[in-house]
Amino acid sequence: MSDKPITYSPDCKYTETHEWARQEGDLIVVGISDYAQNQLGDIVFVEMPPIGDTVQAGKAFSVIESVKAASDIYAPVSGTVAATNADVVNDPALVNQDAFGAGWLVKIRPSQPGEMDKLLDATAYQQKVEAGELK
């Protein structure tokens, strides 16, 4: 894990809390960044919200646990949970292996248009990470 360079998928938007969001039709796919999975280390547990749950931008909607600790996952946009990734529930290591692909967490049906525009683009996110501005 740690010997591979960190990637920043250019087709995603990012939060300062290390979630990514990608428009897919009328849904927003959400996961955690490659940087975040690398920082967390081996992920052993993911708690998903129920389908239909309302999520609010900036509020915790899920928990990811590494061997060492539990970390809250925050919603990049507001809306309702349209889908959750059952593969990740069964094999949480997918988040480590493919954070932007097979390791996606939830799909959100957005309720507040324009929230995606407030997120960081890949370049801005990478700059903040590398400058050590984000926890």
Place this chain on the structure above:
Amino acid sequence: MLTLRRTPLYDTHRALGARMVEFGGWEMPVQYSGILAEHQTVRHAAGLFDTDHMGQFEVTGRDALPFLQHLLTADLATMEMFEARYAILCYADGTCVDDTFVYKLPGRPKTSPRYLIVVNASNRLKDWAWMNAHRGGFRVNLHDLSDEWCMLAFQGPKAETILQRLEPFDLSALKYHRAREFKIGQGRGLIARTGYTGEDGFELFFPVAHAKHLWDAILEAGQADGALPIGFGARDSLRFEAKLPLYGHEIDAHTTPLEAALGWACALDKMFIGRDALLKQKLEGVAKKLVGFEMVDRGIARSGYEIAKDGRAIGIVTTGMFAPTLGKNLGLGFVPPEFAALGTEFEVIVRGKPLKARVVKTPFYERPGRS
């Protein structure tokens, strides 16, 4: 601001790609390649740990034995030369100052023993003060060797085979909890068949100048067998599976050895600080007991989480995690004795939700073939 201390291997860890974290006042590697891979390396091959943060005290003098008998729970009078024994420093009320490993070694003259006491890094200053405060009329010399001696652990089923490539003497003759001296440079070190992982393995003590050389030599000798450096993340998961206590979790100044299932380390038939309190507790029974449990519902118990039964708080989790060897979410925690029987079910409160857990046999992991 408190400055974190670094071992002589700090730069070596950084060069190996370690992620460094604070542990007991020290900046130590939490992981190199990843906690799960490192954990499995120790269970199936061998792993090298920098444990130089631990404190090492030497006790000599004609009253060394009576002094340590007065301070420590184990009966050290029955120790043979070059034996290692687990023992606890207790307060007068029976709670724990620290847990230690005691090594009885030849002193000067060789027939008069010196004792090496290995203590937790986070408790080193407290233990040193405690031991000095209780010198009383004992004719002893106390020497803090922590900064002069380096300590490494090399643990796993292949540890003996690999170390044998570096040492002329027959390591298979070194029995469990026994030590012997070895030559290093112009000086001498100590190698002991002890550890904190639940695996076979060794701990090495030697002059600090040789730290980098010996670290590199062991990893090189073990490269073909898959030996790797291991961080504190896996050190914790390994000791947890083997139910080895960690100060601040299973034992502390609010817990007695009897409550923490460490009565076997307490010789209540001799006098020591805390003995009367422990004897009374043994007769009257403990109010809380350390148990191992498995999560029945999906979720991970963590240190500090509440344990409840039918909505009523009954205890607390001391350590909990995904146990890599078992592939299960397991925990250790304190509950009243009536909830300690195997198969008992209770709830662990995980982020406000009561999740079902069941008391299971401990240690969770015992190495194959261990008699």
